[in-house]
Amino acid sequence: MVKKIHNPVKIDYVNCLVEDCLQQIKGADSMTTSAQPHEFLSCWVIEIKNKALVQKFVRFAKENIPSNELDGLQNVKKIKVENGALKFIPCSTDTIQTKEKLQELIAEHTKADANDYLLLDQLALIPKTSPPTKEIALEWGKSYWPLTWRGNPNDQVLNDMEYDMVKINKYLKEISELSATCKNTVPSVTIFSNSRQNKLYVAYDERDTTGNPLDHSVMCGIKQVAENLPKDGYLCLDYEVFTTHEPCAMCCMALVHSRISRLFYIQDVKHTGSLKSNYHMHGIKSLNSKYHVFQYVGDKYHAAAVEQSAFV
Ligand SMILES: [Zn+2]
Structure with a gap:
C-alpha cells in the first residue's frame, strides 16, 4: 500500500x-485471514482475437463502465494470456447484466466486429474481498484470475x-x-x-x-x-x-x-x-x-x- x-x-x-x-x-x-475467498463477483470474459485492439478494449472498459466495482476488481489484472489466447475482463455481470447489452456497448465504443473478439459464455469468478497476504494473492491468482498485490489495506x-x-x-x-x-x-x-x-x-x-x-x-x-x-x-x-x-x-x-x-x-x-x-x-x-x-x-x-x- x-x-x-x-x-x-x-x-x-x-x-x-x-x-x-x-x-x-x-x-x-x-x-478473516482465510486462505479461501467466500464471496465472488461473476465477470464477463472477452477473448481478444485482434491483438491490435487491446488498448481499445482497455480504454472502453475504463471510460464506459461505471467504476462502482472498485472493491471487487481493484486488484484484478484485466488481461491474462491463457493457451496463447488473450483474455480480458471488462466488468462484472452486476454492472452489465446481459451479453447483448455488453456487445452493443462494445460495438458502439470500439467499432470491433465479430472477427475481432469473442464474448465467452463462461464467466470468470473473481474473489470479492482482497486477499489478506501476498502468498494468498498468488494462490487466488492461480485458482481464479491473476491479482495484483497492493499491500495490506490495513497499513493505510x-x-x-x-x-x-x-x-x-x-x-x-x-x-x-x-x-x-x-x-x-x-x-x-x-x-x-x-x-x-x-x-x-x-x-x-x-x-x-x-x-x-x-x-x-x-x-x-x-x-x-x-x-x-x-x-x-x-x-x-x-x-x-x-x-x-x-x-x-x-x-x-x-x-x-x-x-x-x-x-x-x-x-x-x-x-x-x-x-x-x-x-x-x-x-x-x-x-x-x-x-x-x-x-x-x-x-x-x-x-x-x-x-x-x-x-x-
Ligand atoms: Zn457493559
Missing part, C-alpha cells in the same frame, strides 16, 4: 502497534489515523488513576472526549448506587453525552472513548449505535469483553457503523482488577 504521507508517530505495520503501546484490535470483518488505515499521544496518554493515565481509587464493585472508568467540541465526560459504573443492572460505565457515559446533546443527531459522533476495561457486548453495541470514532482500553475481560476477547463487535459488516479500537499494552497505566466473568 502506498503511503503518500507518512504518519509522524511510530507505527509497526506488521504487528499493528502504534508508538510501542497501542495495539490495534481488529473488528470481526478484518479477522493505520497510517491515515491521527494519534494525539499527549491526549491519549493523559486520558489513559486519568482513567487508570481513577480506577485505582474507585470503591465500586466494578471499578471501571470511562472518558468520553470530543476535542472538536471541547467536551469531556467522565463516567463510573453506577450499579452499586442505582441498582440498575444496565448502568455500566460506558452506558453511563453515553447517558451523560445524551443529556448534554444540543440537537438531534448521532449521539457520540466524533467522540473518542477511553475506558479501563474491555466493555461487554451491550456496551460495545451501544457504542456502535452512538457512532463513536475510536475506543482505547487498558485491560481485557476474558469471558465477557466483546472487542478482543469475544465477538470483535466494533467491526461487523452487517451493523450500521464501526469504530476503531486500540488496547494500551504499555506498562505505565493499569486498571483495577475485575472478575473475568463480570459484565463491564
Whole structure:
C-alpha cells in the first residue's frame, strides 16, 4: 500500500502497534485471514482475437463502465494470456447484466466486429474481498484470475489515523488513576472526549448506587453525552472513548449505535469483553457503523482488577 504521507508517530505495520503501546484490535470483518475467498463477483470474459485492439478494449472498459466495482476488481489484472489466447475482463455481470447489452456497448465504443473478439459464455469468478497476504494473492491468482498485490489495506488505515499521544496518554493515565481509587464493585472508568467540541465526560459504573443492572460505565457515559446533546443527531459522533476495561457486548453495541470514532482500553475481560476477547463487535459488516479500537499494552497505566466473568 502506498503511503503518500507518512504518519509522524511510530507505527509497526506488521504487528499493528502504534508508538510501542497501542495495539490495534481488529473488528470481526478484518479477522478473516482465510486462505479461501467466500464471496465472488461473476465477470464477463472477452477473448481478444485482434491483438491490435487491446488498448481499445482497455480504454472502453475504463471510460464506459461505471467504476462502482472498485472493491471487487481493484486488484484484478484485466488481461491474462491463457493457451496463447488473450483474455480480458471488462466488468462484472452486476454492472452489465446481459451479453447483448455488453456487445452493443462494445460495438458502439470500439467499432470491433465479430472477427475481432469473442464474448465467452463462461464467466470468470473473481474473489470479492482482497486477499489478506501476498502468498494468498498468488494462490487466488492461480485458482481464479491473476491479482495484483497492493499491500495490506490495513497499513493505510493505520497510517491515515491521527494519534494525539499527549491526549491519549493523559486520558489513559486519568482513567487508570481513577480506577485505582474507585470503591465500586466494578471499578471501571470511562472518558468520553470530543476535542472538536471541547467536551469531556467522565463516567463510573453506577450499579452499586442505582441498582440498575444496565448502568455500566460506558452506558453511563453515553447517558451523560445524551443529556448534554444540543440537537438531534448521532449521539457520540466524533467522540473518542477511553475506558479501563474491555466493555461487554451491550456496551460495545451501544457504542456502535452512538457512532463513536475510536475506543482505547487498558485491560481485557476474558469471558465477557466483546472487542478482543469475544465477538470483535466494533467491526461487523452487517451493523450500521464501526469504530476503531486500540488496547494500551504499555506498562505505565493499569486498571483495577475485575472478575473475568463480570459484565463491564
Ligand atoms: Zn457493559
